[in-house]
Amino acid sequence: xxxxxxxxxxxxxxxxxxxxxxxxxxxxxxxxxxxxxxxxxxxxxxxxxxxxxxxxxxxxxxxxxxxxxxxxxxxxxxxxxxxxxxxxxxxxxxxxxxxxxxxxxxxxxxxxxxxxxxxxxxxxxxxxxxxxxxxxxxxxxxxxxxxxxxxxxxxxxxxxxxxxxxxxxxxxxxxxxxxxxxxxxxxxxxxxxxxxxxxxxxxxxxxxxxxxxxxxxxxxxxxxxxxxxxxxxxxxxxxxxxxxxxxxxxxxxxxxxxxxxxxxxxxxxxxxxxxxxxxx
Amino acid sequence: xxxxxxxxxxxxxxxxxxxxxxxxxxxxxxxxxxxxxxxxxxxxxxxxxxxxxxxxxxxxxxxxxxxxxxxxxxxxxxxxxxxxxxxxxxxxxxxxxxxxxxxxxxxxxxxxxxxxxxxxxxxxxxxxxxxxxxxxxxxxxxxxxxxxxxxxxxxxxxxxxxxxxxxxxxxxxxxxxxxxxxxxxxxxxxxxxxxxxxxxxxxxxxxxxxxxxxxxxxxxxxxxxxxxxxxxxxxxxxxxxxxxxxxxxxxxxxxxxxxxxxxxxxxxxxx
Amino acid sequence: xxxxxxxxxxxxxxxxxxxxxxxxxxxxxxxxxxxxxxxxxxxxxxxxxxxxxxxxxxxxxxxxxxxxxxxxxxxxxxxxxxxxxxxxxxxxxxxxxxxxxxxxxxxxxxxxxxxxxxxxxxxxxxxxxxxxxxxxxxxxxxxxxxxxxxxxxxxxxxxxxxxxxxxxxxxxxxxxxxx
Numbered sequence: 001x002x003x004x005x006x007x008x009x010x011x012x013x014x015x016x017x018x019x020x021x022x023x024x025x026x027x028x029x030x031x032x033x034x035x036x037x038x039x040x041x042x043x044x045x046x047x048x049x050x051x052x053x054x055x056x057x058x059x060x061x062x063x064x065x066x067x068x069x070x071x072x073x074x075x076x077x078x079x080x081x082x083x084x085x086x087x088x089x090x091x092x093x094x095x096x097x098x099x100x101x102x103x104x105x106x107x108x109x110x111x112x113x114x115x116x117x118x119x120x121x122x123x124x125x126x127x128x129x130x131x132x133x134x135x136x137x138x139x140x141x142x143x144x145x146x147x148x149x150x151x152x153x154x155x156x157x158x159x160x161x162x163x164x165x166x167x168x169x170x171x172x173x174x175x176x177x178x179x180x181x182x183x184x185x186x187x188x189x190x191x192x193x194x195x196x197x198x199x200x201x202x203x204x205x206x207x208x209x210x211x212x213x214x215x216x217x218x219x220x221x222x223x224x225x226x227x228x229x230x231x232x233x234x235x236x237x238x239x240x241x242x243x244x245x246x247x248x249x250x251x252x253x254x255x256x257x258x259x260x261x262x263x264x265x266x267x268x269x270x271x272x273x274x275x276x277x278x279x280x
Numbered sequence: 281x282x283x284x285x286x287x288x289x290x291x292x293x294x295x296x297x298x299x300x301x302x303x304x305x306x307x308x309x310x311x312x313x314x315x316x317x318x319x320x321x322x323x324x325x326x327x328x329x330x331x332x333x334x335x336x337x338x339x340x341x342x343x344x345x346x347x348x349x350x351x352x353x354x355x356x357x358x359x360x361x362x363x364x365x366x367x368x369x370x371x372x373x374x375x376x377x378x379x380x381x382x383x384x385x386x387x388x389x390x391x392x393x394x395x396x397x398x399x400x401x402x403x404x405x406x407x408x409x410x411x412x413x414x415x416x417x418x419x420x421x422x423x424x425x426x427x428x429x430x431x432x433x434x435x436x437x438x439x440x441x442x443x444x445x446x447x448x449x450x451x452x453x454x455x456x457x458x459x460x461x462x463x464x465x466x467x468x469x470x471x472x473x474x475x476x477x478x479x480x481x482x483x484x485x486x487x488x489x490x491x492x493x494x495x496x497x498x499x500x501x502x503x504x505x506x507x508x509x510x511x512x513x514x515x516x517x518x519x520x521x522x523x524x525x526x527x528x529x530x531x532x533x534x535x536x537x538x539x540x541x542x543x544x545x546x547x548x549x550x551x
Numbered sequence: 552x553x554x555x556x557x558x559x560x561x562x563x564x565x566x567x568x569x570x571x572x573x574x575x576x577x578x579x580x581x582x583x584x585x586x587x588x589x590x591x592x593x594x595x596x597x598x599x600x601x602x603x604x605x606x607x608x609x610x611x612x613x614x615x616x617x618x619x620x621x622x623x624x625x626x627x628x629x630x631x632x633x634x635x636x637x638x639x640x641x642x643x644x645x646x647x648x649x650x651x652x653x654x655x656x657x658x659x660x661x662x663x664x665x666x667x668x669x670x671x672x673x674x675x676x677x678x679x680x681x682x683x684x685x686x687x688x689x690x691x692x693x694x695x696x697x698x699x700x701x702x703x704x705x706x707x708x709x710x711x712x713x714x715x716x717x718x719x720x721x722x723x724x725x726x727x728x729x730x
Contacts, residue, residue, distance in 0.1 A: 020403055022319025026414045027402055029300065036289050047404050052317075059317055087311050090345070094336060098316040101335070104296070108285075115283035217554050226482055226510045228288075228491070228499055232382065232409035234395045240486030252486020257385045257395040260499075262479075262506060263488035275399075275407045280499060291719035441724055476678040480670060501720045505684070509677045512650065513670050519657040520666040 024051055025102070032109045034272070034279040037228070038265050039221035041116045041124065043173040043273075056102060063095050116221065117178060121186045122161075122208060123220035128179065129163035131170070158190035158198045161207040223266040231255035233276035242266030286504065294500045298438035299335035300413040304349040304420035307340070331419050334439065338446050348447045349420040351433070354440055356453050358430035359460035365429065367467050374475075376468060376493030380417050380431045383410065388429075412496075437465065437497035468495075472502055476509060483513035484521055562651040566596035568620040569605065575616065594620075599655060624649060625656055630668050637672035638679060684714040 027048055035042050070088050117124060162183070171179045190208055198206050210217045223242055234257050240250040255261050260280065271277045289297065300318065307324035314321040322330050329349065332340070340346035352358060365377045372378075378388045386393035399407040417433035433439070440461050448454040475489070482489040491499070514521075553559045571593045579587030581595055589595075597605070597617070605616040623629075624646035632640050642649040653669050656662075 019319070021315070021317065023400070023402060023408070025318045026410065027408065029297070029414075030411075033289055033297070036285075036287065036293070039287070045404075048402075051403065055317055087309075090311065090343075091314065094314060094321075094339065095316070097335065097339065098318055101296070102317040108293075111283045112285075215554050219554055224485075224514060226507050228503060230411060232397075232411060234397050238486050238488055250486065252484075253488050255488070257397070258379065258382045258492065260491045260494055261488040262482040262491060262510065264482075264485060267486055267488075275409065278409075278411055280496070286715075291716075291723040295723055437724075445725075473678065473681050476674050476681065479674065483670075497720060497723075501716050504716045505677075505681055509674065512673050512677070515654045516650065516657070516669045516673060517666050518654065519661065520663050523661060523663070 032105045037279040044175040117182045121182050122218045125163045128165050156203045156206050158194040161209045162186050226262050227265045228280040229277040231259045236271045236276045238263050238267040288503045294496045295438050298435035301334045301418045302331045303334050303337045303418050305337045305346040307346045309345050341447050348450045350451050351418040353430045356456040379493045436495050479509050482510045562648045563600040564598050567622040569597045569602045569617040570594050633672045637675040
């Protein structure tokens with residue numbers, strides 16, 4: 001399939017071309033396996049997921065229509081109708097199995113993401129808040145943080161340490177619903193902590209983003225953990241460091257097409273983003 | 281929110297993935313074409329061969345609506361050949377026999393050749409390289425040039441098991457096949473486990489350990505353990521890695537760093 | 552060090568030998584003599600978190616309160632035993648959180664040889680665990696006295712990972728029954 005075909009299929013709209021359905025299905029499957037394989041939440045593939053949800057909705061309608069016509073047949077019970085479409089039940093069961101399989105992937109994908117989000121909720125909220133503030137508000141934010149709000153507000157509660165993300169425009173790597181989920185989740189959790197035990201602590205010990213003692217309360221996913229990858233590009237280098245931190249552009253081993261390697265996730269994250277490796 | 285599954289797909293999820301492999305069937309009845317979420321399915325017209333995803337082929341097979349033509353590798357002759365390479369061949373003493381090449385990848389025989397990558401493009405305009413289970417590694421139509429050895433596809437354990445289960449009457453000498461698959465599994469698992477010694481290479485930044493040729497189920501079985509060992513080694517070696525990195529940074533700052541890589545990371549390590 | 556990780560917290564509580572460099576008035580309580588002073592040169596085992604905190608002056612270049620010594624669990628004697636045979640030393644008896652303690656100690660002391668010895672030990676014992684985990688009727692199934700105890704923490708987590716995965720696979724293939 002060449003680029004013209006792709007453009008043509010895009011023109012016909014989502015779900016219009018059967019080939020594009022197959023391609024999207026393959027991408028969804030690959031993304032699901034990847035999301036199940038790494039410790040961090042991967043960037044939400046919004047356009048792909050929108051197309052998939054559209055297709056699922058259309059497919060459900062198709063199945064309902066078919067099932068309705070099958071019910072009609074049963075009621076009428078005429079030989080003519082049976083003869084008209086002897087494969088109706090078979091078709092129905094195939095369509096339903098196919099639908100259930102796709103739904104399994106989507107459900108597993110979403111649940112895996114929520115599991116990571118709740119495990120590292122403060123990390124993702126802090127990340128979102130820091131990246132999306134304009135310079136002015138970011139400054140006032142950091143000022144209020146450095147003064148540890150607890151010291152000047154008498155009613156400091158754990159909720160106060162939940163970052164404010166109300167002015168957010170860019171949700172990456174999350175989807176918008178995931179963003180509001182993680183914020184609501186953390187607010188509830190902080191409220192619960194406050195009500196059940198943190199309220200009894202001294203004011204300065206009621207934060208959930210404390211750094212005292214050199215150990216941060218905000219724990220992010222471990223990107224140095226290893227993953228299993230298949231190299232899809234001709235030659236793909238593995239980086240020594242991660243995206244941030246030193247040694248980011250230093251290169252270690254080089255993988256060749258078709259190879260399967262055990263490597264650190266941070267070393268191949270960029271190549272994964274370009275589709276040059278797949279996670280196994 | 282509780283999510284009960286461990287990181288990395290589990291055995292049943294791997295089997296689920298393997299069910300997306302395309303196999304060749306000979307339909308025993310007609311069926312109009314279908315637009316599935318996984319892609320279009322051609323109309324079934326007996327006795328014309330067609331390619332179907334394994335889950336659909338098995339569904340039809342169980343209802344006696346189709347027969348499955350086994351993939352060329354799932355044959356006593358092919359499996360014996362692979363077993364011989366796997367257990368006797370000098371080159372593969374510590375590594376797996378070579379997997380079927382990806383599209384554009386030169387086969388083992390022409391290993392001097394450069395690969396020619398042929399990406400497709402997704403609807404969002406990104407490069408996409410197909411890989412198992414979305415390659416015809418299990419369909420009977422696969423053209424195999426006579427000089428190419430048969431090779432175990434990525435989902436060999438799952439496809440082999442499922443076909444033995446549901447379609448043994450379509451296979452040549454299923455008992456022999458079952459024995460050979462078991463032998464292959466044992467030889468290969470022993471290789472996998474003897475590889476713990478080289479796992480340090482994956483525990484440092486930029487390093488890695490090659491598992492080329494590994495099967496999906498084999499990987500699924502060992503991944504928790506391998507990742508656990510590498511993780512432990514990384515933590516024990518963290519101070520050493522840090523010191524090495526500081527030394528390198530210092531050398532660079534002094535202009536003494538000539539850009540050569542650490543020799544230990546240059547090797548292509550296999551086990 | 553991870554804030555919510557219980558193993559990390561327990562490791563923090565393991566004791567390491569510390570020597571006081573200065574006389575500290577009123578800290579005799581650490582020695583079991585409340586109200587007394589602590590004399591310079593006194594050796595006491597302190598929890599890792601406390602010892603590390605008191606020794607911090609050393610790193611800042613100011614005068615330090617205590618110097619840290621290598622804990623017995625990682626003494627040269629142990630390293631030699633591990634070099635001779637990594638599999639038979641009872642690590643759990645040496646320290647309940649042997650590997651996590653090692654990680655912390657190696658952050659404090661620069662001991663590259665120790666890194667090599669421990670890495671090798673870890674690999675050898677892991678290989679043994681893997682072999683046993685894959686044998687459904689092996690000694691793991693009957694008694695778990697041999698190295699589950701000595702490999703604790705990392706070890707038992709790894710054993711579980713190896714064993715559960717292998718079991719999943721056998722269940723899927725119909726060779727074992729779901730519990």
